[in-house]
Amino acid sequence: MPSHTESRGSLAIVGLGPGRTEYITPRALKAVAGADYVIGNALYLEPLEQIIKGKQVIRSSMGKEVERAQQAIDLAHEHRVAIVSGGDAGVYGMASIVLEVLEHSGDEIEVEIIPGVTAANAAASRVGSPLSGDFAVISLSDLLTPLDVIEARLDAVFSVGIPVVLYNPKSRGRPHNFALAIEHARKHLEPTTPVAIVKNALRDEEEQIITTLGEIEKSEQAVDMHTTVIIGGRESRIWRMKDNVKGIITPRGYHHKYVY
Incomplete structure (x- = not known):
């Protein structure tokens, strides 16, 4: 040896x-x-x-x-x-x-x-550009991190208005953590805030749902351990081509300096 x-x-x-x-x-x-x-x-x-x-x-x-x-x-x-x-x-x-x-x-x-x-990059690539500036990633699994610590982190990151990516959003053993995360988001963000639910990102049987914070419950059945959820920030908006919803854009700030 x-x-x-x-x-x-x-x-x-x-x-x-x-x-x-x-x-x-x-x-x-x-x-x-x-x-x-x-x-x-x-x-x-x-x-x-x-x-x-x-x-x-x-x-x-x-x-x-x-x-x-x-x-x-x-x-x-x-x-x-x-x-x-x-x-x-x-x-x-x-x-x-x-x-x-x-x-x-x-x-x-x-x-x-x-x-x-990582899942944040994979999911974001399928729904436009939701993470173009500062963002946070939080896992909702309380297997290794106490739930009260997770909730404190959620409240902190949502309070500054940046996009938040949720890993491990829901499992059979902890079905309520996702709802807690949505509660914290709603303390700080408008109901019109865009949300992307991406299941099996860049894998077979991929699914994408674009919704809003105010209507997330209508799509909650799609959320599981194979899902990454991106909750937009204060400046995020739904991206459309003509009348078709394509994803989410979070402006990086170019519109403050340039005309385009």
Whole structure:
């Protein structure tokens, strides 16, 4: 077993984006292709089946993140290891827990974090330009963050009038957190504020709904764990081509300086 300062292997923490291989970066694909071991949630490994043939593949499940991180670190002393994460590994992904476990161990290994397209970017790209300036991303999952902390953060970001992206908006185990988020939004934003509901962004069976904060309940049945919800800010507006609703625009401010 190598000492804390010796390592002949390496560890890549890889963001895979929304799922389709065309949205995985070339660097991410190269890291996976060059790995001896590939570790990840079984769902995230599905798009990589052709790349990971013949490799040592360790499939895991939700709730096993700490064990997955420790296994990746142990193997990376002697082998090239890629641990994969949906979206961007550093945004509600595997990067933080892997680095925390590594820090706690005192080991020294070569680590590379490879970015991927996170759900906020994927969803925004399908509904215009809702995130063209400052925005916030809040997860409504209270598995690791207490609900009172989530509510305080929601109230703070909605109060400044910027667009807010909601991750993990609703599940069977916590069906009411989304309604709480809408309550906080309505304290600070007008009922006409545009809202985008994007399900399976940049994946098969993608769906998009453009609605408003005042009418969100009419579309709430579409909100689940495969959905990203974008609530516009004070300057956001619904984007139309002729009479057809296409998405949301949040002006960046060019109209204050230029005539167009």
